[in-house]
Amino acid sequence: MSTLTDRLIYIVGPLKLQNALMASFLERETGAKCLAVEKFHDIQNMDNENTGQPKLALWDCLGNDMESCLSEFEPDFKEVLNHSAVAFFNVSPDLGIEAEFIARGVQGFFYEHDRIERFPQGICAIFNGELWFSRKIMNEAMKKDKKQTGLQTRYETDLSHREIEILAMIAGGASNKMIAEKLYISPHTVKTHLYNIFKKINVTNRLQAALWAAKNLS
Incomplete structure (x- = not known):
């Protein structure tokens, strides 16, 4: 696994223990610095201290439907996209949000059933400018x-x-x-x-x- 020592990963969501454990795992596996925040809005404040670093925001959409994803996502997302790549995790395969959010600029999806070991591979791909979702999903979008x-x-x-x-x-x-x-x-x-x-x-x-x-x- 390639190291990402000059990169920054934000883990966005309300589940503090889960996100802290994920941050620790990703730091160990990728070498990237990981910060856990509750809202996209929090990223903007931190970006002032981390200018110039390639960044990825991982948003936890567990338990959200399309409407709640949009309401959570929209207010600060365009500003976040100016500075960071964005991917979703804990996505339900039945939710059907991929096409909607690919159009908005989301570059990857990690699903509820994905093993944790899949995350470093996908994160490295996204930092390398690749997209982390299937060709089928891309065609639908x-x-x-x-x-x-x-x-x-x-x-x-x-x-x-x-x-x-x-x-x-x-x-x-x-x-x-x-x-x-x-x-x-x-x-x-x-x-x-x-x-x-x-x-x-x-x-x-x-x-x-x-x-x-x-x-x-x-």
């Missing part, structure tokens, strides 16, 4: 996004053929490593392409790029 936005005109950008190729692979759920191996280029070159792609299509993260590709490259 793309279908919903298309229905909401209607038919899109063909993209008008100066994307190169290679950039379009990489963008299509992102939409298919490929990691940077998979893209590098498939195209016989270095991981650093993949990152350079992604930087240029994000700038050209006016997005800020991999998830937004995947949704853009689903609407404009299909």
Whole structure:
């Protein structure tokens, strides 16, 4: 497991004992600094003391339905997204919130039945710019996004053929490593392409790029 000694993880939720135990486990397994807070709002105050660090907010949605997730999530979420990646944990598979929150920028979901050992793997993936949910979930989110936005005109950008190729692979759920191996280029070159792609299509993260590709490259 790669170490994340320069990263910061916020564990957000009201269950203090659970969150303290999770923080201790994740610090030991990943090397990242972990802080437990009750609300998204608390992160903003702490961010003033932790500027410049890559961050991930893990939100406990245990016992929440769609409506309560939205009411808890919305007030401070956009501000949190400016500084942190966000993932949910203790998600009920039957809740059906994934597509709604992928559209809002959530980058991963950990389920009630997931073993604790799965968390370090997913957290490292998210910090590496990857998305932590299944291709099936991603496809459902793309279908919903298309229905909401209607038919899109063909993209008008100066994307190169290679950039379009990489963008299509992102939409298919490929990691940077998979893209590098498939195209016989270095991981650093993949990152350079992604930087240029994000700038050209006016997005800020991999998830937004995947949704853009689903609407404009299909």
